Amino acid sequence: MPDPVEPSQLAQLPLDELVACHECDLLMRRPTLAHDEKALCPRCGYELYAHRHNVVNRSLALVLAALLMYVPANFLPIMQLNLLGQASDDTVWSGVVGLFNSGMQGISAVVFLCSMGFPLLKLLCQLFVLLSIRLDIGRSYGLLLYRIYHHMRDWGMLEVYLMGVLVAIVKLSDLAELSLGLGMACFVGLLLVQVWLEVVMSPHQIWVALSGEDPHAGD
Template sequence: MSESPPSPDALKQLAPEQLVICHECDLLMAKMHLADGEKAQCPRCGFELYHHQANMLTRSLALVLAALLLFVPANFMPIMSLGLLGQHNNETVWSAVLALYQSEMALVALIVFLSSMLIPLLKLLCQGWVLLTLQLKLPAGFALWLYRIYHQMREWGMLEVYMFGVLVSIVKMVDLGDLSMGVGLVCFIGLLVCQIWLEATMSEHQVWEMLDELRTEQQVDEVMDEACD
């Protein structure tokens, strides 16, 4: 935001669509048009306001699809296995949840299940449906609602923290017995990479604006149809 800002009173005259407010410090600014790859930061508190991604829709769709394909093997195939005196134990994300549940730690099991499995899956499904809506011009109202739900869930998916948990467990267990890594770990890393990349690619302000435009278009079409009848 390097261009000279309009005076505060001029800002008051602008329509809400032409304004930006900083999420962190409530500073009011005129909206700037960004070229591909540019980002806007708040001049007062330094918060990143929004960024603009090229080919956002197709790139994001590819990443959602890859992440969804990896989801099942990442959660149900062995991350690692430990051998001790001839016995072998496999650990999958799902078996960890079950083991906690069986050791009478239902609350912790629920928290782990939500943050490492259910919420990451629901987030991907929400993102996927929103992207499909934009691509195929499906009804926008439902997608707007889903994208709101996605924002509520965002912080509660913790795949990257789980990945660190895997690393710490490996280091703790490596001397104890015969430890080996499984296919699940490779899929889990793949899922994590896709998810982080997706969140960087799927620029929120672009998605919200496209959804809003789509809904306006659909509302105009509806009115036109009614007028023709």
Template sequence: MPPTHTGNLPNLPLDALIACHECDLLMRREPLEPGEKSCCPRCGFELAVHRHQWQRRCFALVLTALLLYIPANFLPIMHLTLLGQTRSETIWTSVLGLFESGMPGVAVLVLLSGMAIPLLKLLCQLLVLLSLRFKVARPTGMLLYRTYHHLREWGMLEVYLFGILVSIVKLIDIADLSLGIGLACFVALLLTQVWLELNMPSHQVWEALSNE
């Protein structure tokens, strides 16, 4: 872990400085070798980490997530048998059910946070990686990556998964319940997106987009 110095800051250009996201300490940016990371000397927050071959890993992860998106949202999450009738539930049918139940506001919220925004995030990440890979449309790539950061707060797959688990616990005592392949795909999609975010370091993305 390279040291981060805080002296002689007024004489340094802005691109040579970094501010801690937790305690706002302003420091001099230190170069990192592959595998190294820098932390704030005051609060210990991880400022940056240099990942080796991160573009290849992220490209593979974003393609995996996009392949999982369709089955996660349109294949059955559970099969519910009640009073002799069996019904298969998917995320898409849950959105339609909310509309039909007279709750369009909740349906739109679920549609956005559970389906639309996660897809937009993945598409933004894919286009940013393509921009870096083929070294084209860097300004557009910067705009897309900025859009991705704004969308991060609205994608709530983990909240939706928690709601699914609560529903399973409540329904298991009153009906015959079996889990579908859609749930496995949904969990895999969530884990892939988390892994993708961990392997796509923001400072390296911005640096790569800034280098013409």
């Protein structure tokens, strides 16, 4: 665990030797981490940063897996609904189109952006950032895109969409015959891969690798 800094020592320490906790603002001396070690805040236990092994390659594999699942998750049926002999396949995309056609253009735009637009843009930003580190090209664009990615994180709300689908399933299951489609499996897979990606793609290591301070940061 890193050492907290006494206020009297503060003036003598160079800024790059200090690190502040995001949660409780405690100021600490920056510890040097070996592979697979992580630094926790001694006051609140927040993970300050971790030094994970082979971050760029593992994250690239996860981003590609997520992109592969993105298309079936949005365009294959989430569920099949059979009501009084009428069967319908519902996909995320058909939901957006249905809202648009029934006069709710505003809501359909929000659903489109939060369930399809932002998640795709987030994945493409991550892909470009990782490729710029891996291939050592366009790091300044990589830095810009990684900043944009952090702003977009709050807008991709797949988990909220999944909650909506689950509520609809519970409500409709009494009224109609419901069966879950392949799209649902891909949708859940996409969510899980994205959570895994958040864990693997340690922001501290990505920032350091993008700024070129430490050429081995992304290893």
